[in-house]
Amino acid sequence: MTTWSSWTSGKLRDLDPSECLELLRTRSVGRVAFCAEDGPVVLPVNYVVHEGDVLFRTSPHNSIARHVRSRPAAFQVDEIDDFTQSGWSVLLRGTAELVEDVHDLPPEGRPVSWAEGARTLFVRVPGRTITGRRLYPA
Amino acid sequence: MTTWSSWTSGKLRDLDPSECLELLRTRSVGRVAFCAEDGPVVLPVNYVVHEGDVLFRTSPHNSIARHVRSRPAAFQVDEIDDFTQSGWSVLLRGTAELVEDVHDLPPEGRPVSWAEGARTLFVRVPGRTITGRRLYPA
Numbered sequence: 548m549t550t551w552s553s554w555t556s557g558k559l560r561d562l563d564p565s566e567c568l569e570l571l572r573t574r575s576v577g578r579v580a581f582c583a584e585d586g587p588v589v590l591p592v593n594y595v596v597h598e599g600d601v602l603f604r605t606s607p608h609n610s611i612a613r614h615v616r617s618r619p620a621a622f623q624v625d626e627i628d629d630f631t632q633s634g635w636s637v638l639l640r641g642t643a644e645l646v647e648d649v650h651d652l653p654p655e656g657r658p659v660s661w662a663e664g665a666r667t668l669f670v671r672v673p674g675r676t677i678t679g680r681r682l683y684p685a
Numbered sequence: 686m687t688t689w690s691s692w693t694s695g696k697l698r699d700l701d702p703s704e705c706l707e708l709l710r711t712r713s714v715g716r717v718a719f720c721a722e723d724g725p726v727v728l729p730v731n732y733v734v735h736e737g738d739v740l741f742r743t744s745p746h747n748s749i750a751r752h753v754r755s756r757p758a759a760f761q762v763d764e765i766d767d768f769t770q771s772g773w774s775v776l777l778r779g780t781a782e783l784v785e786d787v788h789d790l791p792p793e794g795r796p797v798s799w800a801e802g803a804r805t806l807f808v809r810v811p812g813r814t815i816t817g818r819r820l821y822p823a
Binding site for chain 2: 559575618664
């Protein structure tokens with residue numbers, strides 16, 4: 548025990564994919580990550596889960612649009628409780644793809660962005676690789 | 686206005702670096718991102734801000750340790766208010782480095798992890814490139 552360790556610490560457990568998907572559905576803002584030329588970038592976006600995939604909208608002219616077309620991306624959500632020092636985190640990883648015809652999406656598959664701006668590009672991150680962990684209170 | 690747009694949307698404004706740093710100091714859990722061979726990874730960690738840099742601890746044997754040694758990393762924090770559909774997000778980008786002698790760090794520079802496990806590796810993400818945005822309620 549060093550002087551900078553906590554006296555108590557919470558147990559960390561892996562979540563199974565079905566629990567990850569269930570937790571993924573409970574949030575409305577997640578974080579899309581991509582690898583730019585000079586390293587990783589993480590930006591929050593509104594999203595929905597549709598048929599197990601994450602769907603979010605972005606502008607066709609921004610850095611997300613430049614870097615996620617048919618390239619590996621990650622999508623992360625979590626819930627942290629500062630008081631009990633516990634929470635969970637879920638990570639979806641896959642090759643992001645543009646939704647060619649958004650009119651094929653049912654209303655529940657169309658994310659609504661809280662932020663201003665023309666976010667006409669719909670991006671899908673497939674939900675095939677999903678992992679997560681839960682940290683229990685100490 | 687399409688049927689899947691919000692009727693109202695919040696204004697999005699860039700934050701200046703000093704405000705980003707101030708907000709970065711208000712949280713205790715952030716998300717470290719790195720580029721693995723098969724794409725980006727985002728994982729939550731406890732952290733502290735010391736002399737403008739982010740410091741966090743990890744195990745020497747996990748994927749964070751394998752990928753952040755002297756390589757580009759990102760560190761993201763945010764605060765989201767689902768009710769007012771507003772919030773802020775801050776992103777630090779830089780080359781992560783290991784802290785060689787942790788005994789040189791003052792107590793306030795030593796992050797405490799909530800989770801169990803031997804997190805003996807201290808990692809610094811320098812705070813030179815810091816950006817952020819605030820989304821105001823609609």
